[in-house]
Amino acid sequence: MSSADLRDLYQQVIMDHNKKPRNFREMLDANHLAHGNNPLCGDALVVFVKMDGDVIEDVSFQGSGCAISMASASLMTESIKGKTLAEAEAIYQQVHKQMTSEDADPALLGKLEVLGGVREFPARVKCATLSWHTMHTAMENDHDISVTTE
Amino acid sequence: MAAFDIEAIRKDFPILDQLIYDKPLAYLDNAASSQKPVQVIEAIDHYYRKDNANVHRGVHRLSQRATDAYEASRTKVRDFINAKSDKEIVFVRGATEAINLVAQSFVRPQTKAGDEILISHMEHHANIVPWQMLCEQTGAKLRVIPMTEQGELDLTGIDDLLTEQTKILAIGQVSNALGTINPVKMLTEKAHAKNIPVLIDGAQAVPHLSVDVQDLDCDFYVFSGHKMFAPTGIGALYGKQALLEEMPPWQGGGDMILSVSFEHTQYNELPYKFEAGTPHIAGAIGLGAAIDYMQSIGVEKLAKHEHDLLDYATDKLSNMAGVRLIGTAQHKASVLSFLIEGVHPHDVGTIFDQQGVAIRTGHHCAQPVMQFFGIPATARASFAFYNTMDEVDALAAAVVKVQELFA
Numbered sequence: 001m002s003s004a005d006l007r008d009l010y011q012q013v014i015m016d017h018n019k020k021p022r023n024f025r026e027m028l029d030a031n032h033l034a035h036g037n038n039p040l041c042g043d044a045l046v047v048f049v050k051m052d053g054d055v056i057e058d059v060s061f062q063g064s065g066c067a068i069s070m071a072s073a074s075l076m077t078e079s080i081k082g083k084t085l086a087e088a089e090a091i092y093q094q095v096h097k098q099m100t101s102e103d104a105d106p107a108l109l110g111k112l113e114v115l116g117g118v119r120e121f122p123a124r125v126k127c128a129t130l131s132w133h134t135m136h137t138a139m140e141n142d143h144d145i146s147v148t149t150e
Numbered sequence: 151m152a153a154f155d156i157e158a159i160r161k162d163f164p165i166l167d168q169l170i171y172d173k174p175l176a177y178l179d180n181a182a183s184s185q186k187p188v189q190v191i192e193a194i195d196h197y198y199r200k201d202n203a204n205v206h207r208g209v210h211r212l213s214q215r216a217t218d219a220y221e222a223s224r225t226k227v228r229d230f231i232n233a234k235s236d237k238e239i240v241f242v243r244g245a246t247e248a249i250n251l252v253a254q255s256f257v258r259p260q261t262k263a264g265d266e267i268l269i270s271h272m273e274h275h276a277n278i279v280p281w282q283m284l285c286e287q288t289g290a291k292l293r294v295i296p297m298t299e300q301g302e303l304d305l306t307g308i309d310d311l312l313t314e315q316t317k318i319l320a321i322g323q324v325s326n327a328l329g330t331i332n333p334v335k336m337l338t339e340k341a342h343a344k345n346i347p348v349l350i351d352g353a354q355a356v357p358h359l360s361v362d363v364q365d366l367d368c369d370f371y372v373f374s375g376h377k378m379f380a381p382t383g384i385g386a387l388y389g390k391q392a393l394l395e396e397m398p399p400w401q402g403g404g405d406m407i408l409s410v411s412f413e414h415t416q417y418n419e420l421p422y423k424f425e426a427g428t429p430h431i432a433g434a435i436g437l438g439a440a441i442d443y444m445q446s447i448g449v450e451k452l453a454k455h456e457h458d459l460l461d462y463a464t465d466k467l468s469n470m471a472g473v474r475l476i477g478t479a480q481h482k483a484s485v486l487s488f489l490i491e492g493v494h495p496h497d498v499g500t501i502f503d504q505q506g507v508a509i510r511t512g513h514h515c516a517q518p519v520m521q522f523f524g525i526p527a528t529a530r531a532s533f534a535f536y537n538t539m540d541e542v543d544a545l546a547a548a549v550v551k552v553q554e555l556f557a
Contacts, residue, residue: 005504006500006501006504006555009500010497010501010555010556015555015556040512041496041512041526041527042512042513042520042526042527043496043526044526064526065494065496065526066494066495066496066497067493067494067497067556068496068497121500123500124496124500127496
């Protein structure tokens with residue numbers, strides 16, 4: 001593997017979302033919230049979700065971590081905002097799938113395909129999945145809960 | 151004295167000669183674990199091929215050879231740190247186990263609520279958590295020698311920290327996260343003036359400095375083999391004989407007894423009293439071989455080359471824009487912790503790896519140090535005597551690569 005693969009991991013989209021994370025803010029009227037921690041790296045974030053019935057009316061996050069974890073969180077908020085719970089769940093499943101195998105559905109992934117770059121970097125998969133696990137946990141619980149990835 | 155022949159030395163470490171992502175490996179993660187010379191690998195190989203048997207038991211020839219080799223290693227360790235007697239050298243799994251042993255067997259029986267344990271802000275978790283456990287068990291209080299922005303101990307209040315309640319001062323000789331060499335001899339003198347015993351965590355010191363426990367006058371000294379070119383799972387506890395004699399065994403089992411009946415068990419003499427169960431015989435033999443190897447070159451010479459590497463790397467990185475060194479103590483060994491502006495250390499680690507440069511990124515099992523500097527992690531290069539100036543150049547080039555990628 002050469003530095004070409006480094007560019008696969010650190011693609012322009014990742015660098016951009018790391019520098020300027022979207023939906024990076026506290027949400028005071030969130031009705032779902034979860035904390036995500038990666039104790040080995042020190043990555044820590046909070047995901048806020050505001051549900052309106054079955055629809056994700058708003059989603060945001062705050063925290064700190066490596067470029068992969070920050071960009072992944074930012075992309076996550078963009079991709080599920082305005083979606084139904086079932087749609088968000090389907091995206092979550094595809095994102096998860098592409099981290100470990102190549103047979104994820106590109107149509108469902110869209111821009112999120114850039115996160116597939118971590119496949120070649122097993123030690124970094126947890127960086128990319130942290131925000132997604134945290135979001136998933138937030139959806140399943142209406143109270144504050146912590147997620148830890150190793 | 152023969153010249154320091156780096157090429158010959160590198161040939162002794164076969165693992166160093168490989169490509170990582172088509173780039174020559176620059177192994178700069180020695181503070182986490184060091185590589186092993188063929189002399190160590192062959193000593194272990196020889197033991198398993200020719201001498202393998204249990205120690206201190208059989209009358210047969212193999213058991214005798216295994217016992218001789220195991221005990222010869224103990225003598226090498228004793229000589230390596232200049233202890234008075236082989237009885238003062240206890241083989242353990244590593245520095246962590248040794249600290250737990252001292253905490254539970256030496257300190258705990260004489261500690262009560264309100265007593266104090268003194269450590270420093272720059273300790274490895276291995277020299278924090280066993281004491282916290284002891285504090286929970288006894289009601290003692292953990293006190294901490296503070297640290298300066300340079301990553302040196304702040305000793306202005308040391309006389310107030312060493313009190314009549316202090317049951318032990320447990321301090322690292324070299325910080326694994328910062329590389330700081332602490333003035334452990336002076337601290338031992340200060341502690342002893344108040345009759346406070348001292349444990350020195352030498353895990354990061356033995357690969358880089360020559361250690362003389364009689365000169366330091368510490369009561370306990372602990373280290374791990376794997377950071378000094380020996381296998382994992384073996385290390386040593388040095389304790390002054392008079393103290394070890396008084397301490398109860400830590401673990402019970404075979405080998406640590408003279409006689410057992412259901413009414414009474416008579417414990418074995420030192421150091422076997424503390425070596426319950428079949429020990430890591432091959433590991434101890436490997437540790438002895440590592441000591442032989444280091445001494446065959448000369449610890450002072452190894453230290454000098456390493457120091458040159460650290461000076462060169464420090465100079466190089468401190469002159470690079472956007473690089474911040476963490477830990478700039480006046481006296482340092484081996485370790486260069488740093489941050490690259492705007493880039494998380496884990497991204498740094500991944501990009502370095504792609505350049506063949508192996509470093510550690512994270513909190514280095516020293517989270518209080520990270521909290522002190524208000525950072526989640528650092529990137530850490532740590533040198534051993536087999537590293538080269540070219541590898542320092544590769545380190546610097548990798549920094550540039552990171553900066554280009556994140557520009």
